[in-house]
Amino acid sequence: MTSASELRSGKTHRDENFPVASWIIHPRHRALILSFYNFVRTADDIADHATLAADEKLRYLDLMEAELLGNGDTQPEAVNLRRALADRTMPPRHALDVLVAFRMDVTKLRYENWDDVIHYCRYSAMPVGRFMLDVHGESTSTWVASDALCAGLQINNHLQDCAKDYKNLNRVYLPRDALASSGASVEMLGEAKSPPALLACLQALAVRTEALLDQSKSLGAEVRDFRLGLEISVIQAFADRIVGMLKVRDPLSERVHLSPLELLGQSFAGMAGEMARRAIGRRPVSNPAAGA
Known part of the structure; x- marks a missing residue:
């Protein structure tokens, strides 16, 4: 084998939780x-x-x-x-930067606390948003809000796929201290349905992720490119809907991914909100905390 292409899973940009190079x-x-x-x-x-x-x-x-x-x-x-x-x-x-995260995926199977997970996101997710902003010639001042959005998207994905990651790769992104504080164990991820302790841990992490996503809400107003602003609004709509599911559903036994109809509805809602915001010149709705 000479090409990494032969190791591809078959997953494409159309299978992601967010639009990639969409028509927007x-x-x-x-x-x-x-x-x-x-x-x-x-x-x-x-x-x-x-x-x-x-x-x-x-x-x-x-x-x-x-x-x-x-x-x-x-x-x-x-x-x-x-x-x-x-x-x-x-x-x-x-x-x-993203290669740093993928090397971590090979060598690191457990994460101690929230800061440890955010450090992973600094390399796995934040560079993607920063790349998009650079492609559009946006200021690096937009990176703070973008980092919050990308980290939120990444942790959403960790929560959605927590059972699959554990069963297939023995990889657990749920922080050890969060599991311990809820009285949960890693082994519970192998069950068909989350025991109450694990479900409490997962939903508490979803609440924390929602707060992280809230820190990104100023991003659309910070970028100059209209099309990029629309794309960001769609991504945020997807992220908000997914984290809403994760706050009340069990990812081990219930659907926590968006259906095609939900994707379409959230896309239109996100774009409509951003167009309305730009039309009336509304300023950012939040002040993101400092990023990693």
């Missing part, structure tokens, strides 16, 4: 965004591969990094992103 984004940006997505998706699939040995995963991730930096041409996703970034004279910093 200006066409001139979509090819670069998809190149970034395909690089990240390939690296993620390497880290999550069910049968590949840890040292082989790390070898492939190192190879992806080397070729992103110009040392070789055997990995299509790395080469394509390298060329796409060069066309826009953009550095690979955000792609290099």
